[in-house]
Amino acid sequence: WATSAHIHENFLQCLSHQVPNSNSFSKVIYTPHNSSYASILQSFIRNLRFTTPVTPKPLVIITPLQEAHIQAAIYCAKEHGMNFRVRSGGHDYEGLSYVSYEVPFVIVDLVYFQSITIDVENSTAWVQAGATIGQLYYRIAEKSKTLGFSAGVCPTVGVGGHFSGGGYGMMSRKYGIAADNIIDARLIDVNGRIHDRKSMGEDLFWAIRGGGGASFGVILAWHIKLVPVPKIVTVFTVNRTLEQNATKLVHRWQYVADKVDDNLLLRLFLRRVNSSTEDGRRTIQASFVSLFLGGVDTLVQLMQESFPELGLVREDCIEMSWIDSILYFADLSGEPLDVLLNRNTSVADYYFKGKSDYATEPISEEGLNRIWKELIAAPIETFEFLFSPFGGRISEISATETPFPHRSGTLYNLHYALVWEEKGSSEFNRHITWIRRFYSFMAPFVSMSPRSAYLNYRDLDLGVNNKGNTSYGQASIWGLKYFGVNFERLAHVKTMVDPGNFFKNEQSIPIL
Ligand code: FDA
Incomplete structure (x- = not known):
């Protein structure tokens, strides 16, 4: 702590030298001695996994008002060996925008950069x-x-x-x-x-x-x-359980969703529910949640041609403006539009762990039945399994045009989300053990060599950097999953723009 206290003092002094005579700057620098430090830190944490007493805490939080404040934070963190984190919305699945396992660290929170x-x-x-x-x-x-x-x-x-x-x-x-x-x-x-x-x-x-x-x-x-966007778009949510033919529908969806008209996006949520049959036994519910960039008549006709098995009828559909569809998909229908300006609507009161995969081949009906069996027997309460279709514009862009490599040949993204509310390490272990086992179980059904993953659904189980510098080879374990053929170019760019590896975290791009 003596070393931390020392770094702390020097860092704060450095900041005041970098932006001299700035009353406003000193007001947006928070240390654990400030009464608002805890509330600023917590304000955009979306996952209780990163609010425990053992979660590493920053020595300093800065909520810059001007670009010069960020420049000062970078300069002083470099000078005084502080790790650096930048937070925008705080939704990182592994909390990397506000937790550093290498301490001491500073958080720059961009809450005032909202214009x-x-x-x-x-x-x-x-x-x-x-x-x-x-x-x-x-x-x-x-x-x-x-x-x-x-x-x-x-x-x-x-x-x-x-x-x-x-x-x-x-x-x-x-x-x-x-x-x-x-x-x-x-x-x-x-x-x-x-x-x-x-x-x-x-x-x-x-x-x-x-x-x-x-x-x-x-x-x-x-x-x-x-x-x-058209003045009128159409949305629908159609739910089907296993007893209502969900297996055949999900199977068929895999042949339709990436090929159908680009104006239609048919997303698929899978949850475990109690069936409406007398015994109320557990079943799987498939929810087809969709946006069509056009009116209901065209949509119903399109669905009759491309996915008649779903049996979509006009009554399932709602026409609305594009902005109202944003509320619809965020489960905020009926709220005033300015709820979209509220940053605090989803401050977490639950623990969360997510993982992802990509499908390049459809899963057979037999495979789906094996997955349902696994999910129905799962010894956990709340999970959500989300299939997001690709195709259309995403797949027209080449795999190297941006670092996001999941383009042509990708049918859909799979997202596994586990949510729980109970505190304690045994609950933590129970949930994390299950989702890791389920991820292993899914291996035969999804992309391999590499088994791809989506960076925005960050998962530290895929591998992390060492405390010192990590070699390109070591980082490839997770890097190829997120970036495929683009990982090497990312490492070249990193080496060129940040050769000292100042901007590092548990899954930052390594220098060569
Ligand atoms: P946060 O501030 O935590 O930052 C995430 C990462 O980016 C961190 O490494 C951080 O340091 C870095 N970073 C942030 N700001 C930066 C800056 N200004 N400069 C440099 N680096 C910066 N994804 C998706 O594709 N579609 C979706 O619909 C959803 N929905 C969704 C819902 C919920 C409830 C969650 C929790 C997450 C999603 N996501 C998602 C995933 C989301 O896209 C992902 O977590 C983003 O990284 C979140 O960005 P934030 O700025 O909110 O996170």
Whole structure:
């Protein structure tokens, strides 16, 4: 602690030298002695796994008001051997934006970098990294009924982490992921220099669109291309249990969902429920949750041609504006639109662990039956299994265009999410053991060599960096899963822009 206290003092002094005479700066620097330190730290933690007494805590939190504050934080952290974390929305599945297992560390929280400027005429926007996708969607809809953006579903996700890790959502089959629609960015590098696309160069600009921002610098803002949306879109949710033919429907879905008209995205949620039969035994419910960029008549006809087995009828469908569909998919239907501006709606009161896979071949009916058996017998209460279809625009883009390699040949992404509320290490072990076993069980059904994973569903079980420097070979264990053929280029870019490996975390890109 003596060393920490020493570093702490020197770090704080360094900050005050870097931004002299700044009353405002001193007000946004929080140490454990400040009464608001704990609430600032907790404010955007979405997962109780990272709020325990043994979770490492930062020595200092900074909520910068200006770019100069971030430049000072980078300079002083480097000078005084502090690890550095940057947080935008705080949704990282492994808490890497606010937990460092190498201490001491500082968090730069971009909560005051939330400005959004919409340019309707050119169909573009500048959005600062600390804004959420909900705020972005709201600001777009405020200006235009026929523009939108292709990114995730949960409104409180931050654009800083989300866009730099990919960003899949209900319009991704039509327009690609968020990272595919970035046209410029502002970033502070390891030397405190501020860049735009031109000055950072195409290699670094490539790396931050899917390679994760945290390995390369602090992203200040994105310049994005907005996408056209019709005035009326149609949504539906159709639920079917095993007793209602779910196995055949899920099996068929795998042949349809990546090939159907790009205007339609048919997402599939699988949950365990009690069946409505008299014995109330456990069953699996498949929910087909969908967005169609058009009206109900065209949708019903399209579904009759491409997926008649689902039996979709007009009564299942609701026509609405694109922005209302954002509320619908976030389970916020009926709320006033400005709920999208509220960053605190999903502050967690549960423990969460997620994992991911990609399917390149359909799973046979026999395989699905084996999976159902496993899920029905699972000794845990709440899990969700989500299949997100690819195809369309995502698959037209080449695997090397951005670091996100899951393109042509990918049928769908699989997401395994486990949620629990009970405290304690035995509950923790019970849940984590189960999800790890289930992940092993799924191996024969999903992509292999490499067994791919989605960076935005970060999973430290795939492998972590050493405390010192990690070799490219060691990091390849997890790096090839997230980035495939792009991992080597990411390591080259990293070596070029941050040769001292200042921007490091448990799964940052290694230097060569
Ligand atoms: P957070 O602030 O935790 O950052 C995540 C990572 O990015 C960290 O490593 C962090 O250091 C780094 N980072 C953040 N800001 C940065 C910056 N300005 N510069 C450099 N690095 C920065 N995904 C998806 O594709 N579609 C979806 O629909 C959803 N939905 C969803 C719902 C919920 C409830 C959760 C918890 C997560 C999702 N996700 C998702 C996953 C989400 O995309 C992923 O967790 C993002 O990284 C979150 O970005 P945040 O900025 O919120 O996280």
